[in-house]
Amino acid sequence: MPQVKYAPPPEVPGLAARRIAADILDGVLQKHRTLDDQLEGAAAHPGLKTLSDRDRALMRRLVATILRRLGTLGQILSRLLDRGIPTDAPRAQSALLIGAAQILWMDVPDHAAVDLSVRMVQSDRRAAKYAGLVNAVLRRCAREGKELVEETAGQSLDIPPWLLARWSAHYGEATARDIATALSHEPSLDLTVKSDAEAWATRLHGEVLPTGTVRTLLQGSVTMLPGFNDGQWWVQDAAAALPARLFGDLKGKRIVDLCAAPGGKTAQLAHGGAEVVAVDRSPNRVARLRENLGRLSLRAETIVSDGTEYPGEGFDGVLLDAPCSSTGTIRRHPDVAWLKQEADIAMLTALQRRLLAKAVTMLKPGGVLVYCTCSMEPDEGEHAIADLLARDGSMRRMPATAGEVSGLAEIVTPDGDLRTLPSHLPHADPRLGGLDGFYAARLVKS
Incomplete structure (x- = not known):
């Protein structure tokens, strides 16, 4: 057999x-x-x-x-x-x-x-x-x-207690609960488009946010969506697209983007006409940034360097998207809630302050510094800027206005900084509402 x-x-x-x-x-x-x-x-x-x-x-x-x-x-x-x-x-x-x-x-x-x-x-x-x-x-x-x-429902069980306590202390208990509710929903896909947002929203079955971001609920690999291979858009949360707008007209300006990878803000700056130097300490992340710029047919000088050690100077602008606890990105990266600890924030704030001090030295007189973090922790936002202004008399705040952010007055703080929360931009369909938690401040060198 x-x-x-x-x-x-x-x-x-x-x-x-x-x-x-x-x-x-x-x-x-x-x-x-x-x-x-x-x-x-x-x-x-x-x-x-x-x-x-x-x-x-x-x-x-x-x-x-x-x-x-x-x-x-x-x-x-x-x-x-x-x-x-x-x-x-x-x-x-x-x-x-x-x-x-x-x-x-x-x-x-x-x-x-x-x-x-x-x-x-x-x-x-x-x-x-x-x-x-x-x-x-x-x-x-x-x-x-x-x-x-x-x-x-309503018990906010899905946020670690230490984090919920921080948000309640800073934003109030009602807002902290609203944030927790917003984080429970699966987020949309946000795209920054080069032009004709309405047409791309129609093609991608989405809608255009007040800020110009195209938001869609399409799922699957982004590389298969129309416009990806043609370099017509890049993935970027609507909140993350706001800080670069604080430079105003970018044409002809020489701007360094510190901690630049994966490159969404670099792409914005380059697309706006700036001469961009993109700096990041990770060779792998810089390689990814270069790939993204190549797909988008955008140009920037890319440098592998620690932002605290890069020797550049005389820039019209510095965009510092500093390493942070990333608590503002939990709706897109839900692992952050369970990987971060409160002790991490103290270590990160020390790095943020070193980067801020270095960024000031890179600016020419009259140059603009835009500092931002994807964190909802005031230690990494408002407190970092207050500390810099107290230490360095050459820098002063240049308040943002609601008009610069498409009329979204609720995200402009009394000091003129930007503070977005996941509970902002509500929508009848919760998946189409919300923003990443972001902080941004604009300072000018006297």
Whole structure:
């Protein structure tokens, strides 16, 4: 008789995407690795290459949904488990989170969510003993979960307590709750277009924001969207597009963009007619910046250098988008909420102050410094500028006006700085509302 070769059973559709989602969640929550590191570049999860575009999109949405709703998921699962979430089998924890997130917030049939989570557990040596538990808990979640979600509404469980306390102290409790609510929604895709925003909004099934940004709910790979290969637009949150506008008319101005990568603001400056020097300390990020500029057919001098050591001087303007805690980007990067600690802010503020001091030396008399951070922490924004003005008599504030930011008076502070929050720019469809949390100040050298 001919020998029959063993053939492994075919992979259940969707299971690989969920396994990789579990690995990446473990990377964030246990190994403190960022989503970007695990999704892109040389250190990305090797299994991503095996996924179809559809499964890759599903995996990304799964991970983002869980991180965006992590506190609520923990609360609900603890209500459904008599003895708490198993701590000796990480894959069982991941399977519960993945199954519950699909049942509660994603367009996945309940039976499929339960079945695939059980299969994940069964295929893991340490977690296999919990297959029955996972099955029972997720079936109960399908029956009772929606009511439990409603019970947790308004409790702001998905923001770490230390962060929520900071926002409540600075912005007030009501605004802090509004921010937390805005961060719970999946964000839109924001594009800065070179020209004819209305036409691009129509073509991309989106709308034009008051600031000129095109906002769309299209999903999938941005490289497949119309206009990408032609270099007609680049991805940039509407709030991130505001600081560069504070330079006014850019034609003929010589401007250095410190901490420039991945290059959205460099592109704005170059497209506006400035002679741009883009500086960043990371060779890999500068390489990506050059690729982006090449696609957009825009020119800038790119330099790999630490911003605190770059020797340039005599510039008409300096744009300093300083390294920060990135708490303003949680709606797009939900891992930030769980990777950052309050102690990180003190270390970052020291670097921000060194960069600010260096930026002043690069300006010629009458030159303009625009300082910005994608942080909602006043230590990294308002306090940093107050400290600089107190230390350096050569710098004075040049207040921004609502007219410079398309009439959005609510984002202009009494001092004339810009402060955007995720709860700003509300919309009937929450996915089309909101902004990243950004701070920007404009100073002039006397």
